[in-house]
Every structure is written in structure tokens, then in C-alpha cells.
Amino acid sequence: MALDNGRGESVHDSVYNALRDSIINLNLAPGTAVSEKEISLRFNVSRTPVREAFIHLSNEGLIRVIPQKETQVSLIDMARVEQEFFLRQSLEIAVQEPFLNNCRPEHLAELEKLIDAQAKSLSKNSPADFIKYDDAFHRIFFEGAGQDLCWEIISGMSGHYSRLRILIVRNSGIADEKISCHRNVLDALKNHDAAKSRKLLFNHLNIRNDENLLREKFPDFFVPEVQTNSFDVDFGGMPRLE
Helix, strand or coil: CCCCCCCCCCCCHHHHHHHHHHCCCCCCCCCEEEEHHHHHHHHHHCHHHHHHHEEEEEEEEEEECCCCCEECCCCEEEEHHHHHHHHCCCCCCHHHHHHHHHHHHHHHHHHHHHHHHHHHEEEEEEEEHHHHHHHHHHHHHHHCCCHHHHHHHHHCCCHHHHHHHHHHHHCCCHHHHHHHHHHHHHHHHHHHHHHHHHHHHHHHHCCCHHHHHHHHHHHEEEECCCCCCEEEECCCEEEEEE
């Protein structure tokens, strides 16, 4: 983890951003124990900004504080992924129409550049850069539509979804498919076909199909699935057969 304070950030923001990037990119794997003391020594800062960053990350569901015991990077929670996916899908599909109504040629040109950048990151086997350019591609829609706040909400509340994306790109070999979809979305936008771009994005953003494979390969990264009991008992005390 590197602390980059060259952007005029506060110490708290720098610590928070460095930790969040490490968590999202899986450099700090789910379940990893972290401590205020260790992080403050590594970044050469006091414990106060580290504590503030931990609170911020806890509010995003990215770290889990176990009182009187330890603080851990949270496991990937598929129930939360579902909600983050719903948030992103809803907003991104809704923004296609206003984007087309307001976009300029430079927006489409930037989308083209970002697709090329993604392809180069793929050739360099850099999943983190691939996701960075992927996010930049999708952010253009919100910027062009004048809906920057919506993107800020998505970015700040999609940590579990983002980690699953990184895991998928690293392991399932679907990166080429993602780039192809981006090109198809761009073609639809160039043709002012909002309905087609919405349809493409609906399928493109759904990453749940790889869940079982990833659970098998990285069982320690995920919140365990709830085991259902066929003979559960209801509040009346009678056994209920499901």
C-alpha cells in the first residue's frame, strides 16, 4: 500500500483512499486482519486518521470491527452485491436517455479511447487497470448527462460488487467479452439508440453468473451461504416442511 498525498488531500483522505484501493483491488484480501497501529506505522501517520478511515470503510461495509478482538477486511457478501448491483443497474440504465440528449462528440471520443485503454491493460495482464478504465467508461455516461452525484453514490456504495468484478476479471477470462460489449454500447450510442444501449448494459452489468465458480475457488473470500433446514420450526412450535 502506498500513501499518495500529491493531490492535496487531507491525511485522512489519503489513508482512506489507499486502504480502499487495496481492499477493492484485493491486495488486502477478504478476511485479512488490519490494525490501527500497523497501518499508522506503514503510512507514517498518527492513529487518528487511520481510525477515521476505518470508520468510513466500516460504513461502506468494507471492513468489519469485532469489538475487543480485531478488525478485518469484510468478506464479500453476495446479499450486498445484489443490492449494489440493483443500485448501479437502475441508475445506469436510467441515465442513457439524458446522456444521449446532452452528449457531445468529445464524450463519444473519450469512450473510444477508454475502450482502447482497456484492451491495452488486458494485454498487460493488469486487472486493476482494466477495472479502472471500465469505471471511467461508465462514468462518462453520468458526466455527460449532468448526473455526477449519481456516479458518486454508485462509486461510494459498490465495494462488494467491485471486488467481485476484480475477482471475475482475474479468473474467468471474460475481459474480452466486456470490451466487446463496450464497443457494442458505443455503436448503439453513436446511432442514438438508447433502447439498445440500455438492453446491452442490463446484461453487461450482471456479474452474478460466476458466483458458484468463484465460491468454489475462493471459499474463504465469501460470506458463507445460509444453510436452510427442511424441518425448520415456526413460532407456533410446529415443524414446517419447506
